[in-house]
Amino acid sequence: MLTDYHVHLRPDEPGTPAERHFTAENAERYREVAAERGIEELGVAEHVYRFTAALDVWQHPLWVQSAQDDLDRYCDFVRDETDLKLGIEADFVPGREERMRELLEERDFDFVVGSIHFLAEGALDYDKYDVWNSGRSADHIWRTYFTWLGELAATGMYDILAHPDLVKHWGREQRPWPEKDLRFYYDLAMEQIAESGIAIEVSTAGLRKPVGEIYPDAAFLEMIVDAGNPIALSSDAHTPDQLGYEYDKALELLDAVGITELAVFDRRARRLEPIG
Template identity: 40%
Template sequence: MLTDYHNHLERGALTLDYLRQFTDAAVKKGIQHFGISEHAYHFYQTKNILSNPWVDARRCYDMDDYVRLFHEAWDAGLDVKMSIEMDYTPGKHEEMAAFIRSYEFDYVIGSIHWVDDFGIDLAEYRHEWERRDLYDTYRKYFDQVVTLAESNLFDIIGHLDLVKIFKYVPEDEEFLLEQYDRATTALANSKTCVEISTAGLRKPVGELYPDPRLLQMCYDKGIPIVLSSDAHVPEHVGADFDKAVELARSVGYTELMTFSKGERKAVPLG
């Protein structure tokens, strides 16, 4: 079995025709469990959770239209899960919980893209990596991984070590492994699964998320996994899944987690 639970329609339109391009690609790639997880910041209903100039300029969707699209897809016989990728926002747990409860998501992805006012994965902010303390940014990033897990709001954490995207990585391995250890301990005590994401292969870092040492800690602590491509165009659905499966098996995984209306079920790794 294969999953691809992290995909976005934002470069096209919230239409059945465009969605079908993604589901058709999933079928061709042999992906049995496929979902769309649009960025929550695009929706007017999340303004009370995350708001800054970069995000607000991209808020253009209404959740009613999003939900309607999935009902159209299901009526048309498309096998697609409805999800959202929410920017985990410290101090907004009640607002995030209220939003998640308002919709019948099959699963919810929580991701960290912001460290204070720093959009860590955005090209517009790349220069900030040279201005800020690398170790402080990493520590704050993994602080959020810990509190994301402790919130127990999310089924999956997206691209667990996204912070490495531009190849800014601490040289102090002891420090890095300390961040990995506290993050995986918190995740192991939550319901949160970790995705192996192939998106990093298409980014400057040129690596899968997460780092093999980090994924090994996930396996050793019994944290379930899913596979994801983080596709923003249909052509990237299921991209490089052979490498994701190889990484999963190399640390010991033999199962993936699947989701349907909040229910989870382990299946053999394809």
Template identity: 35%
Template structure:
């Protein structure tokens, strides 16, 4: 069994034709459980959750159109899961829960892209890394991983150590492992699965998410996994899954979680 649960239509259109390019690519790659998880900040319905100038310029979808697209796909016998990738926003748990519970998502991804006003993975903010305290950013990032897990709002945490995207990584290994331990401990007490994401291979860091040491801690604490490509174009669906599977097995994983209508089922890793 292979999954690819983290994919985006934002560079095309919310249309059946564009969606089918993704599902066809998944089928060709032998991916049996495939989902689209558009960024929640694109939707007008999330305006009370996340507000900042960068996000506000990119809020242009209505959830009604998104939901209708999936119903159209299902009517046409296209097997695709409906999901959302939500920016975990501290202090907005009630608003996030209300949004999530308003729709019948197959699963929900929670991700951290913002540390305060700092868009950690955005090219527009890259120079900020040289101006800020690296250890402070990492500590605050993993503080959010902990509270994301404790919220128990999400089925999957996206790109768990995205904070390394531009290769700014603390040299103090003890500090780094302490952050990994905090994250794994919190996730182990939640329903949240971890994705092994191949997107990092296409980013400056040139690595899978998460770091092998972090994934090992997740395995030791029985935290389930899924595989994801974080494809923003059809050609990236299932990209480099051989490396993701190898990493999973190196960490000890032999199974993978699948989702449907909020339910979950474990299968042997393909």
């Protein structure tokens, strides 16, 4: 079994309205490419902030600008017009956990992908609101990111922890990089990750980003394997051709750290299936 659960039915850019992308034909394009690449378990996880309901949770300028679509219409579309698993990519916004929890619990998702894209107002992977303009050191930004990552896991609101070391998005050349061994930062999150049992995403999206590496890196993944958390494999595709992106590299990494099973979700119940 191969999975791709962290999939978007449209690019992040504005001008990609639901009417054009939340269609049975578009879902079928994704299903066809997934089938060609041996991916049976396919699920979609649209960004929560593209739905108006997210404005009850947070009103970051990007969210205000992006919140155009109706969340219940998206859920009905995936359930009624596609054979895809129904997921959502929901940010962890400290202080707004209860509002986000309500939004998530009111719908019958198969899985919820939890992400940190922002540290307060600053974005980790979007230069328009760049967190690195804050003047904070790499040590401060990495510490904050991994402290929050542990808190995300501890909420119990999320089934999958997305792109676990997204803070490295820009790579060593384009932004400051910490001097410490990176395991120091991973350690800040590990106790809560281990206790929560949350599934950890291995995402090939990082290979398409300036850093040019899988999320998470091998040292972090080894710590996760020692902790015993299950693994969810995804590409974070935003177009059909990105499905299963460079999965051969991900499978090599999984094999190297001794992972033989992947997490599979159904109405927020999890089971493990052998990789293959």
